[in-house]
Every structure is written in structure tokens, then in C-alpha cells.
Amino acid sequence: MYCPSCHDEFIDSITICSDCNITLVENIALNEPLENINWVKVKELPGKVFGEMMGEVLNSAEIPYFLKSDWSASAYNVAPTGLVGSYVQVYVPENFHDKANKLLTDLMD
Numbered sequence: 001m002y003c004p005s006c007h008d009e010f011i012d013s014i015t016i017c018s019d020c021n022i023t024l025v026e027n028i029a030l031n032e033p034l035e036n037i038n039w040v041k042v043k044e045l046p047g048k049v050f051g052e053m054m055g056e057v058l059n060s061a062e063i064p065y066f067l068k069s070d071w072s073a074s075a076y077n078v079a080p081t082g083l084v085g086s087y088v089q090v091y092v093p094e095n096f097h098d099k100a101n102k103l104l105t106d107l108m109d
């Protein structure tokens with residue numbers, strides 16, 4: 001597993017980069033070296049559950065992606081209900097943006 005942000009390599013059981021707080025990607029799903037990929041934001045979602053849902057859709061469409069959250073920022077403002085105010089941003093490689101955007105927009109409607 002690789003971090004799309006800092007490019008560190010992790011063992012398979014690790015799913016989140018401890019430095020960047022984002023989900024790791026499997027390099028095997030990518031056709032070009034990770035550092036050549038231009039990641040773009042597709043959607044910003046109102047919570048982790050939405051992010052995981054989107055992730056499953058992108059997975060089944062074989063689109064590489066990672067999720068970036070604001071958990072660390074929200075830790076300073078923890079609401080009684082937990083994750084209120086938190087969001088998840090979905091990133092995909094630039095060349096997958098249109099396809100991913102259509103899939104996720106359909107899902108939200």
C-alpha cells in the first residue's frame with residue numbers, strides 16, 4: 001500500500017497514512033508511477049460513511065482513489081454526537097475525474 005501524498009510504502013494491513021491521515025492506495029491498480037499522478041478532488045462529503053460508500057463505488061469501477069478527512073482538525077471541536085461537521089474529500093487521478101464525478105453524482109441524486 002502506498003500513500004498518494006507522501007509516497008511512503010506500507011504493509012497491506014495498514015490502510016491510512018499516519019502522517020497524512022488519508023487512505024492508502026494499492027499501487028497495482030495504477031498504470032503509472034504514483035508520483036506521476038495528478039490527484040484531483042471529485043467530491044466533498046458530509047461524513048465518513050459517505051466516503052466509504054463512494055469508495056466502494058469507485059472500487060467496483062476500478063478507479064483508484066483516496067479519501068482525505070478533517071478528523072485531526074475536528075478533534076479540537078468535538079461535538080457530543082461525534083462526527084458532526086466532519087467531511088471527507090474524495091480524490092482520484094485527473095484522467096479518472098470525469099468518470100468518477102459522474103458515478104458519484106449519480107449516487108448522490
Ligand SMILES: [Zn+2]
Nearest residue numbers: 003006017020
Ligand atoms: Zn502520507
